[in-house]
Amino acid sequence: MIHISKDKTPPQILLDNADKWTDELKNNICKYGGYAKIPIEIKNAMWTHYRHESIKDKLFASSFNKCAFCESKPAESGNIEVEHFKPKSLYPDLAFKWDNFLPVCRKCNDSKRDHDTGNEPIVNPSVDNPEEIFTYYFLNIVPIKESDTVAEKTIEVCDLNSERLYDARSKLLHSLCSYEHQAKEWIKEIDTSDTQRKRINRINRLRDSVEILDKLMDAEQTYAGFCRYFLNNSKVYKRAKQLLEEES
Ligand SMILES: [Zn+2]
Structure with missing residues (x-):
């Protein structure tokens, strides 16, 4: 998980309609005697509002079309959806609030469901910096601080x-x-080059390997957080970067 930068300004359609749509939802809650009792077809009609293309486009661009929680892309985890960080069933006032939207994959959305983030907070990747909160242990994402209950809850939810x-x-x-x-092999070969031509050639090959690794850490790449963790702890990567800097 990495931080996502959402544009502070909501899409125009939300600026123009959020209040009206929120009133519609609240009226339906009153009319049917609770959120859960609103007929599904009426709910679906209301939810088309926040699924408007201009909202999805702007929201999904903030995470490069990745899930804000697990960093998967739709090919792996189903569609990316407009997720309500605080569930709309519990916080109807926030159902059409830009700040409350996150781009989230179907798997994470299904798992999170109506978890009450107001009562039991979880990490919000558009507010917090997940890279200061999570690390990895083999294939597991884990809290950096042992007693971080918010981080633990996020992983669970x-x-x-x-x-x-x-x-x-x-x-x-x-x-x-x-x-x-x-990269390790090229470093070894560079150190044992007997001609300048060979050395330059090997440095260029090392540069190619490092460029591929650098690319894996870009925010638009799937699971960039995991790659950053791995490479930030790689002595070989560190040495390669140092060597290339000395050569430039
Ligand atoms: Zn996900």
Whole structure:
């Protein structure tokens, strides 16, 4: 999980309609005697409001079309959806509030459901910096601080150590190890180059390997948080960066 930067200004359609749509929801809650009792077709008609293309476009762009919690892309985890950080069933006043929206995959959304984040807070990647809160232990995401109940709750509520995420992280780990190994080999070869031409050639090959690794940490890449963790702890990557800097 990494921080996502949402534009502070809501899409125009929300600025124009949020109050009206919120009143509609509250009227229906009164009319039917509670949120849960509103007929599904009426709910669905109301939910089309926040699923407007201009809202989805702006929201999903903030996370490069990734899930704000697990960092998957739709190909792996189903559609990305407009998720209410504080559930609309419990906080109808926030049902059409831009600040309350997160781009979240179907798997995380299904797992989080109506968890009351007001009562039992979880990490909000558009507010908090998850990289200061979470680290990894093998394939598991874990809190940096042992007694961090908010971090623990986030992992539990969004199911961030599920089989599908183990699979994704293990595939990525395979790539990271293999590029790291490649970089290690080039460093060794650079040190033993007997001609300047060979040395330059090997430095260029090392630069290519490091560029691939750097790219994996870009915010738009799936599971960038996991890659950043791995590479920030890689002595080989650190040495390679140092070597390339000395050569530039
Ligand atoms: Zn997700």
